[in-house]
Amino acid sequence: MKAKAWIAPSLLAAAILGLSGCGENAAAVLGEQATGGDAQLGRKLTFRHDCGSCHIIPGVAAANGTVGPTLERFGRRGYIAGALPNTPENLVEWIVEPHRIRPNSGMPDLGVSPDQARHMAAYLYSLQ
């Protein structure tokens, strides 16, 4: 009786925990193929560079800023910086040196290296 009482809630919890991870891997692979970066590392770097203080970024802790546009579904975005086609090369360049592309942009130069930007791009492209 005692043992049986635990079976149902445990199974339920396991099912919910298991399901919450589905679907993300496929999207991460898409992002990594496009950029050659590591999406998981990119997610960490996105947190560590405090991108979330200005942008809403799904999956990044406390990323609910409203200074710039939300990055929800960023992998499907047509343009970045308001004018450039959203390609991996453009995105990396934009993250590394936004003011070279748009001198008046509110997006600051944060000292992100091109390698770090590639990982961050891999993560952003996983947001479908």
Add this chain to the structure above:
Amino acid sequence: MRALFRTLIGLAIAALGLAGAAAQTLRRERSGPDIQPNQGSRMKLILKTVIATVAAGLILLGVGGFAFMYSGVYDIAANEPHNPIVQWALETASDRSVIFHARRIQAPDIQDPALVRQGLIRYREHCLPCHGAPGVAREALGRGILPDPPPLMTVAGRWTDPQLYWILTNGLKMSGMPALGMQLNEADRWSVVAFVRRMEWLSPAEYREFVAALEAEPTAAPVQWVLEDDQGLTKLEAEGNPERGRQLMRTLGCVACHAIPGRAEATVGPPLTRFVERQFIAGSSANTPKNLQAWILDPERLEPGTAMPNVGATPEQALHLAAYLYTLGDPQRVQRLRRKPARNGGEPVGRSLP
């Protein structure tokens, strides 16, 4: 978010376990005892059991908590995020404390050009290294801090003037925010509040003009230390029709490129989610009713080379579109264009996290 979810599930399992245990005890109690004790001693027994259980639980919790703390397994590293529950507890305690302690502070009138100008000087010395400014990144000193020093152009809106003054005077424990009361006199501290309020409506280019004016360099136009009007807010509210704006989003084709939660799914340009809370439009102008209408009417003029096309809207249509877009999100931000300085601790604002 997922961590929060998991913690909640953990708590739910614990609650289920406890409920099961309680149910079992009750069942045994009902079916069990051969001796029938009288009602009084039975109540006493139950009371004793409850007290002993609670006491044992508290002791166990204390011992366990200390063991957990002392073992050092909790990760204090700033480069990993907090557990969302820990974060919520820390932020809420901090916010409530600020609201409580700032309640008796009286704010002076800070809509004063000289005060704003002085505030910019102090802001650049004491705040910019960690908080940055429009288009200006925080310096190396301010990077990698947890909690991360928020961009004040948006965050200041969560606080009243006295609350802002209290925070910068006294600092915030465990956050990296220093108490500036030792370094700045009272007038200087109010000047910082005055500038931070003005910064909410500064574009990166205007911020550079402010700095240039400070250093007595010639600027294109005289800088507006204090906003002279409400940037078209009154007209927008009086004449803009959000419902017509909503229809125009379709007829003018806006929704072909922009997503609106629950209404449109396009992903060519950025989603217009919570648009009224957005700091910048076109990435480079302050998000005010006036600028928004100018942007809709002629995007190329505001941002040469932009992918946003001129949809041929009339000024009247642009007004309706702006009225609609300003229904998306929390309108408090744009209402501050009309703000009058608070004379006391004011209404508690605090964090308004989504």
